[in-house]
Amino acid sequence: MSLNWAAAVVAGIVAGTLATAVQLFLWWAFLDALPWMLYRDARLTAAILMGREVLPPPVTFNWNVMMVATLIHFAISIAYGLILACLISRLGMALSLLAGSIFGLSLYGINMYGVTIIFPWFWEARDWITILTHIVFGISLAGTYKVFAKHELET
Template identity: 40%
Template sequence: MNTHIQAEAPRGADLKAGALAGVIAGATFMMMEMGLVAMAGQSPWGPPRMIAAIVMGPGVLPPPATFDLTILMAAMGVHFMLSIVIGVVFAMVAHRFGLLKALLAGAAVGLGLYVVNFYGFTAFFPWFAMARNAISIVSHIAFGMVLGLSYRVLTK
């Protein structure tokens, strides 16, 4: 008797494209978030430190929000792992969507991620509350829209 349970992708869903779209959206998000934070007069190293603190603990949080390769690598590992998972899940849902619907669904996913990250997960990671702002909202919505666009382009 085979007791191994294996999840299957919905017919037509391209999970590899979803994972790659997650990486593309994750990279876009990180560059945008760090750039907008810097334009607002804050250290661009603050957002990666907040992400790294998920696995490294709050001791890596600013101040000082300076560059640290170990912290940056931890942040990128967490961030891209989550981006890939989100991309794969998105592919399972959005594989039937055209471009416009994928963009709108992506925007909704991004906004949902913002709410979950900055209001839900603050119970576990209270430092996320300090980043409840327009930059985080816009960056998350952009993440979702880039996810939707990338997935559609990769699956044409």
């Protein structure tokens, strides 16, 4: 199967949305930390473009921060979707899902340890929930890509 760019973009959006939903659920279920964790992580992400001035407390809702964080989140999710699509375009579903889980775990390492060299404030998000949501992201990215790429071929 050849690379399907549109399916990779859709997969990035779907996986980014699903991983965020799983993360929100886990924060609620295990930490009872909503909406504080959402606002914190949005500020951590938005600070990539907006600068460190969005990081200090209070960690409250801010439309500008949420919009910038959302745009960054989906831009990165789509970029990761394009990368993974290149890696799995010729694999079957089972191997793609396995590759997706490894990809997600690798992204956790890159994002939480590599990116912190440039944006050190991300150390705060290192926890088991973030690890799990990165794995969910990778698996859902791979699965969604394979389903949409196959659907495109059939139509």
